[in-house]
Amino acid sequence: MxxxxxxxxxxxxxxxxxxxxxxxxxxxxxxxxxxxxxxxxxxxxxxxxxxxxxxxxxxxxxxxxxxxxxxxxxxxxxxxxxxxxxxxxxxDPQKLAQEQKREADLHDRTVERVYIEEALSRLTPTYRQVIILKYFEDRTIREIAVGLGQPEGTIKTWLHKALGALRKDLGKGW
Missing domain, CATH: 1.10.1740.10 (RNA polymerase sigma factor, region 2, helix turn helix motif)
Structure with missing residues (x-):
């Protein structure tokens, strides 16, 4: 047709x-x-x-x-x-300023995300997994422990060590 x-x-x-x-x-x-x-x-x-x-x-x-x-x-x-x-x-100068600020914020967040992703990739797989479950998937320590089949104390230790490694890798400003 x-x-x-x-x-x-x-x-x-x-x-x-x-x-x-x-x-x-x-x-x-x-x-x-x-x-x-x-x-x-x-x-x-x-x-x-x-x-x-x-x-x-x-x-x-x-x-x-x-x-x-x-x-x-x-x-x-x-x-x-x-x-x-x-x-x-x-x-509109006010709208232009808002748009420029929004673009700058987006750029800053993108740069930060790249640094964080690079630092995460340098962690051991176990530490990376705990960080992702806790902060990206918003799981509790108990849920992570059950999911990984580990005691809660072990998960807390891994989380503490992983955060310390990230702080060291990213610098103290983070």
Whole structure:
């Protein structure tokens, strides 16, 4: 079935035909959206918004042969709206400062995580396992002891030694 036939069926209320028509256009839509927004997530959101708008206004499409052009035009309007919204955010000094702080915080957390993961990889497998169970999976000493088949005192000792090794590896600032 060609695109024009799918659009005709979609105009008559066939949601599956509308979905298929959109799928036939998805690569072209992505290229247009990405060219405007230069960000994959923003491009995908714009496509989703354009799809929603086109679904709601499908009855207004007069010539089914121009479905692709019509849909692209809707997508371009969505992209322009998004560019305006992003520009307003960038022009607002308070929002810009918040965005820069958020990005700096994210960068700092990423760097810290890399250091911690590297330090964890240098621990013995037993110590690494105890740290992961306690701090990443939020298990109690008792749950760890039962899971590993060890006495609670042993788990406490391993945890103490593992934390000491991490502190030494990462430096006293941690």
């Amino acid at each position: 060609n695109l024009e036939q799918l659009v005709l069926r979609a105009k008559r209320g066939d949601d599956e035909a509308f979905f298929q028509a959109i799928c036939l256009q998805k690569e072209k839509l992505y290229k247009v959206a990405f060219a405007f927004l230069r960000n994959e997530n923003d491009a995908l959101e714009a496509i989703q918004e354009a799809t929603c708008r086109s679904y709601l206004k499908l009855s207004r499409l007069e010539q089914t042969a121009f479905f692709g052009t019509w849909l692209t035009r809707i997508l371009i309007h969505v992209c322009i709206d998004e560019q305006k919204r992003q520009k307003r955010l960038l022009l």
